[in-house]
Amino acid sequence: MTKDLTIGKPNRVLWQFCLPLFGSVIFQQMYNIADSLIAGQLIGENALAAIGNSYEITLIFIAFAFGCNIGCSVIVSQLFGAKKLNAMKTAVYTAFIASAFLCVLLMLFGIILGEKMLLLIQTPDVIMDDSRLYLDIYVWGFPFLLFYNIATGIFSGIGDSKTPFYFLAFSSVTNIIVDIWFVKGFGMGVAGVAWATFLCQGISCILSMFVVLRRLNRFESKEKVDIFSWDLLRKIAAIAIPSIFQQSFISIGNIMIQGVINGFGPGVIAGYAASVKLNNLVIASLTTLGNGISNFTAQNIGAGKLPRVKEGFRVGIKMVWMLCVPFILLYVVFGRQLMNLFLSEPSIDALNTGITFLRILAPFYLIISVKLATDGILRGAGMMKQFMVATFSDLILRVLLAVVLSGYLGSVGIWCAWPIGWAIGTVLSLRFYRGGLWNKK
Secondary structure, three states, rough: OOOOOOOOOOHHHHHHHHHHHHHHHHHHHHHHHHHHHHHHHHHOOOHHHHHHHHHHHHHHHHHHHHHHHHHHHHHHHHHHOOOHHHHHHHHHHHHHHHHHHHHHHHHHHHHHHHHHHHHOOOOOOOHHHHHHHHHHHHOOOHHHHHHHHHHHHHHHHHHHHHHHHHHHHHHHHHHHOOOOOOOHHHOOOOOHHHHHHHHHHHHHHHHHHHHHHHHHHHHOOOOOOOOOHHHHHHHHHHHHHHHHHHHHHHHHHHHHHHHHHHHHHHHHHHHHHHHHHHHHHHHHHHHHHHHHHHHHHHHHHOOOOOOHHHHHHHHHHHHHHHHHHHHHHHHHOHHHHHHHOOOOOOHHHHHHHHHHHHHHHHHHHHHHHHHHHHHHHHHHHOOOHHHHHHHHHHHHHHHHHHHHHHHHHHHHHHHHHHHHHHHHHHHHHHHHHHHHHHHHH
């Protein structure tokens, strides 16, 4: 099921490769959305607030998983495109070994400092116990998240976007069933939501690791394959570390914004927790399509086919815009109905917060989608400094404006900060893209 992205019409190649990726991220987001839906409907508004509050801290862990995914995926793509299969295998084994050490350090961080992080963002007392419980279980399940992401990065690097989709489809549907079973059947509350995710993510991880290792064995090796290479680790890290920093700083920025939001009380926290999950569904979908564009770029650069990068970019923009329009209409027109899905008896604060958040952000998906598609090109080409500049500019503006505007406009000021940061980051990403090798005669 591997696919060479360096041959065939870019339009057809990218659509065939990215559609399963989009399906995968939809199922991936079902984990988080299902947690919030079930918590809000079957447990209560405070449970939804607690899970949403902890989620901002879990984004730090997700940032490392995402960075390892991108670093491994780009290097595997380049080596696969260049037909250096032995080196590709070594890169995979190197990524697994290095990630195991990273995993231990991050788990220690979460276990020791989890409660302090919750206190730092001014978690209200009424949701503190549930927030800590959810976060603790999440940390123990982090190895599953990390190695699953590395496995999907490898699949993407060799042009296989369908296998991760099958795993996620099964795991996500199972997660919803187990969520309801643990919460409604056993009355486990927030712990039931967390343990359901732990178990189902573990199944996905084990299956994907087993299959990816079998897939690698099918590539013939003419000589002995090294299981570790410092040189390849440096190349993986050169892509992974900036991606980790980018996602980590975004997570830290979100934590700071969460601290501002927490000052407005549990109602606003719950409304934000529900609406931000819907927002994250769109952003994650766009980011995943950007990752597909990144794999396309990396393989074609590895094969020395630079003109195809420009063609891929044009196709990518069409793809992300086609994705955005339905979400914009859905969130702007049916925001109230979507909030009612998360909350059985929503307070006025929770309902108004969620509706306002969606209506302010949704029209600007057309802008942030361009940035995320462009970022895919920059990452695939290894232009990580430029990628980080554009991303950090977006983040810093959002955090500063959220703090300042909330003092004048209340919680609405926080939501207004998003579009401004997105617009600045998009302009910078496009400018860096124009300076790429594919635009030089």
